[in-house]
Amino acid sequence: MTTTLGTASASPGEIDTGRLEVGETRDGSPFGLPVAVINGAEPGKTLYVQAASDGDELNGVGVLSRAVPRIDPTELSGTILAVGLVNYHAFQVAEHRNPIDDTKMNRTYPGNESGTSSERIAHATFQIAREADLIVDLHQGSTSRMIDEVRVRCGHRHRLHESCLELARVFALECGHILDQKGPEGQLARAAPNEGIPTIDPELGGAVGWDEGSIEKGVAGLFNVLRYYGFLEDEGELVEQTRATGFDQYGSPVGGLVRFEPSLGERVAAGDTLFEVTTPFGESKATVTADNDGIFWRSRRLPQVATGEYVCSVGTDLEVI
Known part of the structure; x- marks a missing residue:
């Protein structure tokens, strides 16, 4: 037909x-x-x-x-x-x-x-x-x-x-x-x-x-x-694949330039550093850590951020299926 x-x-x-x-x-x-x-x-x-x-x-x-x-x-x-x-x-x-x-x-x-x-x-x-x-x-x-x-x-x-x-x-x-x-x-x-x-x-x-x-x-x-x-x-x-059923999103507590610690797809543990925010001269202003174990799933493309702006996400509640 x-x-x-x-x-x-x-x-x-x-x-x-x-x-x-x-x-x-x-x-x-x-x-x-x-x-x-x-x-x-x-x-x-x-x-x-x-x-x-x-x-x-x-x-x-x-x-x-x-x-x-x-x-x-x-x-x-x-x-x-x-x-x-x-x-x-x-x-x-x-x-x-x-x-x-x-x-x-x-x-x-x-x-x-x-x-x-x-x-x-x-x-x-x-x-x-x-x-x-x-x-x-x-x-x-x-x-x-x-x-x-x-x-x-x-x-x-x-x-x-x-x-x-x-x-x-x-x-x-x-x-x-x-x-x-x-x-x-x-x-x-x-x-x-x-x-x-x-x-x-x-x-x-x-x-x-x-x-x-x-x-x-x-x-x-x-x-x-x-x-x-x-x-x-x-x-x-x-x-076998890894399934995430949760998603933690992180914003920046301050303005500045973001430096990421993990690479995309890398496993992180609760308490691990996700990113640091610095001044244009490299002076540290804030460090943000993971709330839960997970996978570094997504991050912003450009480094500059304002206070409260989205920075990255971690996939959580992981299971191999």
Whole structure:
């Protein structure tokens, strides 16, 4: 059966790309999101994958640009539906939030077809996603430095928690870390499980840019999903990974320049120094230590901080699964 997404249309064993029209720009010109349909030669599950719902998180775009050309639809069972970049307006100006309505796109799901610019785009993409059996929403740490990890955002008590966690373990083969913590309202990884669809939110590294190492980990994760869930013949695998169910965030007690003690991904113990704040001349003003054992998970990209400004995060309540 032919599968259509926007202007992309593919019969079994074919791939096609096109655009999904979702509105008009300020001069009245129509605009559309880049989409792809990979229709397998054999029937099977449907995977929905999207990138750049936050406009400056580019590693997910890199994953799709690497992965899609490597997928042979004649060897595929099932269908892959992909939106190459969701936050159209923010992507054009390399910003995190949609500048049309100053909104973070990944807080607007399931969207509203009569709402703001972001809500309309969220609604259009959610209508595609809700027809899938599995969802992968590709992200990265935006302006922060961060380890490669995968997030389960539905919450431990959700009826789909174990299915989402299994999908995270499959994708996180190369990343090795999972944050299993309920996310904010409006995230796709919160909204889609309510529709009965296992969904994950891979955070592929961090800081604004295009990181080849994180991109290749994302490509490997995506292919492991395809193998594990039967889209490809080769069987996917599960390996031991570290899950964090808590997240300690640290701000600066003073203003100055930050010097970090641990490296990203390094284990820390309660009482270990996380960072020191100095004057521009290197004089120490404050030292901040870890409250709990954990993994040094995320940190700010630039060293200058004001009093109370975010500095870093530690993943806590660790378990190997």
